[in-house]
Amino acid sequence: MPHDHHDHLSPSGHPYRPDDDHPLTYWQQMEIAVRELLIEKGVTTAAAINAQIETMDARSPAHGAAVVARAWTDHDFRAALLKDASAATRDMGFDIGPMRLIALENTDTIHNIVVCTLCSCYPRNLLGLPPDWYKSRAYRSRTVKEPRKVLAEFGVTLPDSTTVRVHDSTADMRYVVIPQRPAGTDGWQADDLATLVTRDSMIGTGLAKTPDAA
Amino acid sequence: MSNDRQYMRVRADMPPGHVRTPSYLRGKIGWVERTLGPFPNPEQLAYGLNAQALPLLRVRFSMAEVWGAATAHPNDTIDAEIYSHWLEPAEAPHAP
Amino acid sequence: MTEKPSFAGQRWHDMGGGAAGAVPKDQHDFSLWEKRVDALMIIASSQGHFTVDGLRRVLEDMGEEAFETMTYYERWIAAVNQNLIEAGVYTTAELAQRMTAVAARGTTYGEAASE
Incomplete structure (x- = not known):
């Protein structure tokens, strides 16, 4: 990494994708210029930007998994x-910022699945940034019209006796x-149960893992 | 149970500009799942204007209502958050 | 092009119900410059310089071609910049001069990002 400056390391100390050398x-030129102007104008500081990146990097599906396992x-x-x-996850100690969160419970007869047809709204302050497919035209277009076909592409087939509830984050x-x-x-403890809770299961495109598949 | 439902029709308007009401729901009738807010009107926020606080309703629609009775799973549902100025009271769309 | 809702005036980003192919499953890690764009959006909007709806408005007005040809965070930095100029945080001339100065530092992101 010829350009491995210290401020280009992730919070974990590992280099980011080596796009520094590309x-x-x-648009990168614009990002650098905008960032420097915001710092010069006193809108923010380099430290605040790094702190915000660290905050986002720390958010991950593991946080949501802990919430689910406790539930x-x-x-x-x-x-x-x-x-x-929102209140329950904050009380559990997660910093979700100003996010307003609704939890949707799957049952024997209800399966919930979340999409944002207008952009790519996602519970990023709990689960981290969304997967690329969540932002894709295909997922945004089809999920509200043929959710079971989308689910099948994710390997989930539900019986006709289950009602699928699509939630459009508008x-x-x-x-x-x-x-x-x-x-x-x-008899499992919450920490062990959390290992079964996948990101996709909290979006609704997956199910929690079974013990033998974990 | 369904008699207690508060049905609303989404206005079928098609304005230009920034709105948060998906077009596939416009003109469709659903029932109020819960009421949220008030939240500032995104149609004003988007242009840097002082925004009016509006009730926000989660409205639940049947797949049959949105995509037609021939849809594969007519009793599956779509929930969406719709600002109150896009909604008007309505009768139930179909006889049970 | 099948089953497009018949509403005249439907905008390109309003995708619900449109026909589309299989959901793509490829995934990329976010790079530093992308994370910086994300951070700038959160910081500048939380300070009241613009709103998420202001960001969305510009993304929508950029049009479908931008959606198809630019990456997610390329579109975001364009929209963040547009909102900051509209808010008067800096001028187009200031941006132009800084972008020229940035490009003069080197040919890679790493070089250009190092003052």
């Missing part, structure tokens, strides 16, 4: 989460799905 693009094991927390997911709320707790996990 030819400068017009599976703690009746009062589950009730609080369904009543006000405005101020963000959504996290509470997948069903897998069979064969009686």
